[in-house]
Amino acid sequence: MAGLVECSGTAIRFKARGGGWTEALAATDLRLAPGSFTALIGPSGCGKSTLLNAIAGFVPLAGGGVAVDGAQVTGPSPEVGVVFQQYALFPWFTARGNVEFALRRLGLPRAERQARAEASLAEVGLHGRGGAWPGQLSGGMKQRVALARTLAAQPKVLLMDEPFGALDAQTRATMHELLLGVWERRRTTVLFVTHDVDEALTLADRIHVMASGPGRIIETIELGDRAARQGLDYLANRNRIIGLLRHARPHGDET
Amino acid sequence: MRGQGIRFGQVAASLGGVLLIWWAVTAWGGVNPVLVPGPAVVWAAAVELWADGTMGSDLRVSLGRAAVGFGIGSVLGVLVGLLTARTRILGAAVTPVLTLLRPIPAIALVPLAIVWFGIGEGSKWFVISYTVFLAVWLNTHHGAAHVAGTYIRASRSLGAGRLREFFEVVVPAAAPHIVAGLRMGAALAFLSLVAAELTGASAGIGFRIQEARQFMQTEVMFVNLILLGVLGALLDALFVALANRLVHWEQL
Ligand SMILES: Nc1ncnc2c1ncn2[C@@H]1O[C@H](COP(=O)(O)OP(=O)(O)O)[C@@H](O)[C@H]1O
Ligand SMILES: [Mg+2]
Numbered sequence: 001m002a003g004l005v006e007c008s009g010t011a012i013r014f015k016a017r018g019g020g021w022t023e024a025l026a027a028t029d030l031r032l033a034p035g036s037f038t039a040l041i042g043p044s045g046c047g048k049s050t051l052l053n054a055i056a057g058f059v060p061l062a063g064g065g066v067a068v069d070g071a072q073v074t075g076p077s078p079e080v081g082v083v084f085q086q087y088a089l090f091p092w093f094t095a096r097g098n099v100e101f102a103l104r105r106l107g108l109p110r111a112e113r114q115a116r117a118e119a120s121l122a123e124v125g126l127h128g129r130g131g132a133w134p135g136q137l138s139g140g141m142k143q144r145v146a147l148a149r150t151l152a153a154q155p156k157v158l159l160m161d162e163p164f165g166a167l168d169a170q171t172r173a174t175m176h177e178l179l180l181g182v183w184e185r186r187r188t189t190v191l192f193v194t195h196d197v198d199e200a201l202t203l204a205d206r207i208h209v210m211a212s213g214p215g216r217i218i219e220t221i222e223l224g225d226r227a228a229r230q231g232l233d234y235l236a237n238r239n240r241i242i243g244l245l246r247h248a249r250p251h252g253d254e255t
Numbered sequence: 256m257r258g259q260g261i262r263f264g265q266v267a268a269s270l271g272g273v274l275l276i277w278w279a280v281t282a283w284g285g286v287n288p289v290l291v292p293g294p295a296v297v298w299a300a301a302v303e304l305w306a307d308g309t310m311g312s313d314l315r316v317s318l319g320r321a322a323v324g325f326g327i328g329s330v331l332g333v334l335v336g337l338l339t340a341r342t343r344i345l346g347a348a349v350t351p352v353l354t355l356l357r358p359i360p361a362i363a364l365v366p367l368a369i370v371w372f373g374i375g376e377g378s379k380w381f382v383i384s385y386t387v388f389l390a391v392w393l394n395t396h397h398g399a400a401h402v403a404g405t406y407i408r409a410s411r412s413l414g415a416g417r418l419r420e421f422f423e424v425v426v427p428a429a430a431p432h433i434v435a436g437l438r439m440g441a442a443l444a445f446l447s448l449v450a451a452e453l454t455g456a457s458a459g460i461g462f463r464i465q466e467a468r469q470f471m472q473t474e475v476m477f478v479n480l481i482l483l484g485v486l487g488a489l490l491d492a493l494f495v496a497l498a499n500r501l502v503h504w505e506q507l
Contacts, residue, residue: 058408078414088409091504092427101423105414135504153413 002069003156003189005032005055009064012050023214024050027064030208030217032157035187039204041194043245047215048193052159055191056082068157078105081155081188085162087142089134095121095145096130102153120152121145124178140171144178151182157189164199176202197241201234209244219244292474297481300474309463313479317448317459318486320376324383324451325444329437332388336395336433341425349396353389361386361447365454374455382451387440394439398432399425431505434498438507441494445487 007030016022025047032038040048053059055066057075066073068080076082089098099117108116121130124144134142143163150158160179164172180203183190194200200207201223209219221237223229274294280286281293288296304310339345361382368378402425410424426433452461460479467475498507 056408056412058412076408076411078412080412082408082412084405084409086405088403088405090406090409090424090427092430101410101415102413104419105416133504149413 003032003034004069005030005157005189005191006067007031007051007055007064008067010051010054010061010066011063012047012054012059013062025054026214026216028215028217032189032191034156034189037183037190037192037203037205039192039194039200039207040210041197041200041207041241041245042210042215043212044195046210046212048195048210049161050215051210052082052161052191052193055157056080056159078102078153079155080157080159081150081153083143083146083150083158083160083163085165087134087139087146089142089146089149091134093134094130095126095132095134095137095148098134098145099130099149099152102149117148117152120148123151123182124148138171139167140175143167143175147179147182151186151188155188157191158183159191159193161193162195163192165194165196172199179203197238197245200241201238207237207241209241211244211247289471290473292477297474297477300472301478304475304478310478310482312458313460313463314482316456317452317461320379320451320459321383321444321448323376324380324447325387325441326384327380328384328387328444329391329440331384332391332436332440333395333433335388336392336436337399337426337429339392340396340399340429341421346396346400353393356389357393360450361443362450362453365450368451369454378454379451379456382454383444383447386443386447390439390443391433391436394432394436395429398429398436402428431502431507434502435507438491438494438498441490442487445483445490449483 007028009027009029010025011023011027012025013021013023028051030051040051042048050059054061055068055073057066057073057077057080073080089095090101093101096114096117099120100113103113103116106113118127118130121127121144124147126141126144126148129137129141132141134145137145146163164175167175176199179190182188192200192203205223205226207221207223208217209221210216211218221241223237224233278294281288281291292300301310304313339349364382364385365378368381372378372381406424406428407420410420415423448459449461449464452459453465456462460483464476464479467473467479495507
């Protein structure tokens with residue numbers, strides 16, 4: 001089980017309104033080491049989702065390539081799991097049904113599929129809640145189901161696009177703990193998009209700071225060994241990222 | 256349930272009010288009772304139509320026609336809607352075709368229906384199923400063509416093939432629209448029933464209204480018009496109750 005992601009010269013553009021092209025992502029090199037936890041931070045509209053979607057195989061590239069364990073990404077695949085900000089749970093399936101959706105391709109007997117789905121839900125703290133409908137769950141619970149569903153497919157790479165952006169601070173802190181627990185157990189390669197500096201500093205080993213016009217990575221910050229992290233380093237890194245983000249913003253946009 | 260109690264009260268009060276005005280206007284004597292019969296006369300006519308079996312057979316015939324027309328129209332509408340929504344070439348043709356077909360009222364199809372299917376049941380089924388089909392097609396197409404992109408992305412990145420994506424994601428995602436189309440179709444089946452029974456019928460609610468005109472039996476017309484209204488409303492209520500169970504994640 002590896003999970004090496006290599007973006008080389010990956011570029012993406014979209015048709016702009018009124019003809020022409022918007023360069024959403026300039027040719028970008030990015031390497032996610034197997035088992036690493038990387039955060040992508042930047043102002044809104046700088047191309048974070050676009051870069052993540054390129055690795056997920058959701059959008060065609062204008063240039064360069066993306067490879068997972070040496071194989072070119074040509075479209076979505078269960079090797080690369082995605083957790084969306086809007087959960088993307090299927091409301092017509094129960095929580096367990098959603099997880100089973102990810103397991104169906106394995107062709108397991110029904111009983112085993114259900115048992116695996118329940119186990120997956122238990123891993124994210126939803127033991128015995130498999131019968132609930134997504135509509136009955138809180139935002140935090142929904143995101144737990146979405147995480148269980150994605151993990152059930154046994155991805156080598158886990159892409160998360162502002163997954164906790166809609167949650168309150170308390171729930172978010174709980175989800176951080178949960179996610180780090182899952183990551184430490186599974187050592188899946190994680191790419192985590194956020195625009196929250198503290199969230200990036202809490203979760204990641206390495207933070208890429210992006211800027212817009214065109215979307216690109218402007219700086220990479222290594223956070224070093226988790227156990228040895230000091231309060232002073234935290235503050236220094238925090239100030240550095242905030243400074244970078246201030247400059248990354250297009251002029252006249254102070255929101 | 257309190258909410259339902261209030262709603263029931265409202266319905267009863269509003270219907271009671273209409274009945275009272277109707278009674279007052281006809282009892283006052285200012286209107287010709289041949290043109291506007293009073294509630295008592297209409298009630299008596301209803302009892303008589305029921306007693307001699309006319310109402311029973313009209314109901315059976317009309318509901319049968321509506322059911323067959325609805326069945327054909329809705330099955331075709333769902334199938335064609337899914338097809339046009341998920342194939343690019345056919346999808347491009349939908350809007351122009353619909354724009355052209357939608358303004359044609361059911362009643363305008365009657366002569367064609369007679370030429371094509373004669374005056375038997377076929378022409379009635381055609382008129383009803385055509386109107387149902389249009390509504391169901393339109394709604395199904397809209398629902399299946401606008402499935403949220405994240406559902407499709409989630410499905411594909413979870414390893415589902417195109418077939419599973421269609422049946423387990425596209426169809427359920429479109430289901431609220433499909434059900435809304437079926438509800439509209441059920442109402443239209445009733446609306447086009449009267450037009451359909453213009454194609455030469457010997458029984459049915461629409462036919463009875465036509466027949467009553469020849470004998471100036473306005474009270475029979477009133478009975479059957481009220482019957483159409485009550486049946487349509489009951490059918491819709493039943494439909495909503497069923498639909499809310501079926502598409503439980505989205506209330507109609
Ligand atoms: N499907 C699309 N069509 C056209 N433009 C898009 C599309 N998706 C994103 N963009 C544009 O690409 C840029 C980057 O967007 P995005 O990656 O979503 O930013 P972020 O996730 O950092 O907020 C933005 O200018 C956005 O308007
Ligand atoms: Mg984004």
